[in-house]
Amino acid sequence: MIVIANNEGKSGIPTAARLLAAGAPGLDALEAGIELVEDDEEVCTVGRGGWPNLLGEVELDASAMHGTSLRTGAVGGLKGFRHPIRVARQVLERLPHELLIGAGAERFAAEIGAERIELLTERSRGAWQRWFEAEVSEEDRRRWPEVALERYCHDAVDPEIGKDTTVFLAQDAERHLVSGTSTSGWGWKYPGRLGDSPIIGAGSYADSRYGACACTGAGEMTIRAGTSRAVVLYMKMGMSVGRAVEEAINDMRALQGGLLNRVTIHAIDNRGNHRVVAVNGMEGNHYWLWTPGMDAPQAFPAEIVEITPQVTRKKGAMSVYTRPDGMPG
Structure with missing residues (x-):
């Protein structure tokens, strides 16, 4: 047995570990642990109290995957419900679909009796209001929200980098x-x-035959590289969990532009081994680990790996790059 959570999982991993030690199914343990993080208003990137979008609305995303059945459930852009992980789990359990978004996710959440809640706290509302008053032009404030948001999306600074x-x-x-x-x-x-x-396949993936992986940071990057599925696929190809993570990082070197310094890869294999790597990460990035024999989950520093995206050159109609091992990408 093993359970890993990233740095933000502190409030939930003790419960997940306790349930696993008592023989609970893995998805039950993870759902219970994640719900506690969703309720932790000190965590401003998950659940109630999470930072809002440009319009001051909190939109929540969540997913769950069972690595033996390979069934998944996910929700995106869910507003007004307390536990998106519970809704995602029920997508997995009840529907023939894998992902629900927006109004459809909210309809399903209401249908299953998920708890409604005001997600915007005074803290997050105040942070958004300060940004609005400081960064939005006077003309746009008068017409808000009927304004073009593109430039504000590019100019906005995430209030909790890292x-x-x-x-x-x-x-x-x-x-x-x-x-x-x-x-x-x-x-x-x-x-x-x-x-x-x-x-699924970008932010997380699990296959009981080989391993599981989940990423944090700028999801735009792991979507482009299919990082979580790639890590598990490399394990399927016979690589150790550590080597699989390294190869997925090599894949990311081909990405042009974006926030490569905002990605941390967490991975375990089917034998209880693990590796956590922060790409161009900051000191202090850590993760939580529990295995049988440990009295309580413990925090460990994430390994920091520095990478520089490769410079591409045009060859006919193709853009190619060279990997660090000298092989063509």
Whole structure:
């Protein structure tokens, strides 16, 4: 057995570990742990109290995956409900679909009796109001919200750089691997923006035969590289969990532009090994780990790997790059 959570999972991982130790299914343990993070208003990137979008609305994303059935459930842009992870889990359990967004996700949440709640707290409302008054032109404030948001999306500064989505990975007593994510996304994001958290294969992936992976940071980057699925695929190809993460990082070197210094990769294999790497990360980035024999989950520093995106050159109609091992990408 093993459970890993990123730095934001502090409030939930003790419960997840306790449930796993008692023999609970992995998805039950992860859902219970993530719900506690969603309720923790000190975490401003998950659940109630999460940073709002440019319009001052909190939109929540979440996902769950069972690595034995390979079933997934995810929601994106969910407004007004307390626990998006619970709604995502029920998508997995009840529907023939994998992902619901916006009004459809909200309709399903109401249908299953999910708890409604005001997601915008005084803290997050005040932070948004200060941004609005400082950054939005006087003319646009008069016409708000009937204004073009594009330039504000580019100019907006996330009020909590370096803080993340919460991600949990676990292997339960029956050796099922599972993954779960939950987030309010990028602070001051364009309304309707989805990061990697609800995108299976980008933000998370689990396959009980091989391993599981989940990412935090700028989801735009892991969407482009399909990072979580890539890590698991490299394990399927016979690589160790550590080597698989390294190869997924090599994939990211091909990306042109974006926020590569905002990605942390968390991975476990089906034998209880793990690796957590922060790409161009900051000191202090850490994760939580529990395995049998530990009295309580412990925090460990994420390994920091520095990378520089490769310079591309045109060759016919193709853009190619050279990997650090000298092989063509």
